[in-house]
Amino acid sequence: MPLPRTAGQLQQFICATNWMRDSLIDYARVVQPLQQCLDVALNGKRKTKRVASGIAVDLNDEEVNSFNQVKMLLQQSAQLAYPRDGATFCLFVDASDVGWASILTQVAVWKPGVTVTDQAHELLICKGGTFHGAQQHWSVIEKEGYPIVLSCEDLDYVLLRPGGFKVFCDHRNLIHVFAPGQEIKKHVRGKLLRWSVKLMEFRYTIVHIEGTNNLWADLISRWGGSVTATTTVFKRVTRLQARAQRRPLLRPLDQDGFIWPTLTEIASTQAAHATAAPTGCERDDNGVLWGTVARR
Structure with a gap:
């Protein structure tokens, strides 16, 4: 008997074996992985034969082992007796x-x-x-x-x-x-x-x-109660690029490492941009341009 490839085939196998569960010892535990696989495949879908036949399933090692054990139970099914009144x-x-x-x-x-x-x-x-x-x-x-x-x-x-x-x-x-x-x-x-x-x-x-x-x-x-359940946790490693620290524009004094410029540095910078100097500015004794309103 080949492995089921669709949810419909798996559903048919479970339903067929369920008819004989009274003579299959430990059937509920053995078939549990297959039942869980079917529940996941049909989750949120109509559990009809037509819908199930269009859903592909790929059994893992535990489910394949369960499938083979159920087949062995069918081969070794116990013979049931008919109840007697005087027994x-x-x-x-x-x-x-x-x-x-x-x-x-x-x-x-x-x-x-x-x-x-x-x-x-x-x-x-x-x-x-x-x-x-x-x-x-x-x-x-x-x-x-x-x-x-x-x-x-x-x-x-x-x-x-x-x-x-x-x-x-x-x-x-x-x-x-x-x-x-x-x-x-x-x-x-x-x-x-x-x-x-x-x-x-x-x-x-x-x-x-x-x-x-x-x-x-x-x-x-x-039977099988000593098997320790294991959980596989997949960790995703994400590389994060540190964002460059932006220079504060509104409050430059809050910037780390801020140093007040000297009058010589101010005069040198103003001289490099002399053509952009506004009209009405005057130069003091240190060579620094001052606006008429801002000068103190």
């Missing part, structure tokens, strides 16, 4: 500084006494995303709680069931905040309080799981 549903959630992830699985026959990692899980859906804007400044507990609330809202058609479901997270404080059947604590305020109210309509059991065992969701949320 035990498990929702694994995790978050990092840059993104979040949630994976919903089902276990046809739950084996008591067997750890959750050793159960026979069947993948139902996987979701993920990155934090934008003000979300990047959230506290750790807010970032960890966000995928729980968002997944329950988006997957309510599956999770609103008589048998309920299990939520597994590696943030112990969320157990006390989102624990069903308990009163909301007084210290829970603002956003977490509203999120707790939203979860009241669901029947679930929240369980703490060690981070080493929460491999699936942890892998998606942190």
Whole structure:
């Protein structure tokens, strides 16, 4: 598959792969550079196929790498199972500084006494995303709680069931905040309080799981999170020519280095311009011309 050369081709590729995002692990993070490239190309323009096909795009190294990774995700897409009424549903959630992830699985026959990692899980859906804007400044507990609330809202058609479901997270404080059947604590305020109210309509059991065992969701949320964002700053060097200091015409006495001329220098200068001397001037004993009015 060749690289897209127009915004229309890039838009078609993103829309086509988006149909399969439920089975593409870490799709949201991988496709983000391509989505940003498309947003920049279509900024201020109508997002129609005809307009997009006339806009050329030139992918940089990061965007080419994203394009190739999305193709690899298509090759390695996970097989999704069909939800069963009698199965035990498990929702694994995790978050990092840059993104979040949630994976919903089902276990046809739950084996008591067997750890959750050793159960026979069947993948139902996987979701993920990155934090934008003000979300990047959230506290750790807010970032960890966000995928729980968002997944329950988006997957309510599956999770609103008589048998309920299990939520597994590696943030112990969320157990006390989102624990069903308990009163909301007084210290829970603002956003977490509203999120707790939203979860009241669901029947679930929240369980703490060690981070080493929460491999699936942890892998998606942190994949690529260690990459340090770099910014290239281009400096433009401009040569400035110093303006010559203009000689003050109205106030010559304010000029730096001004020295009063001597009577001899004045007489010499007047002699050099004798033909331009005005009429009615008289010469004093020092040979300096004085006007009749100006003479003192």
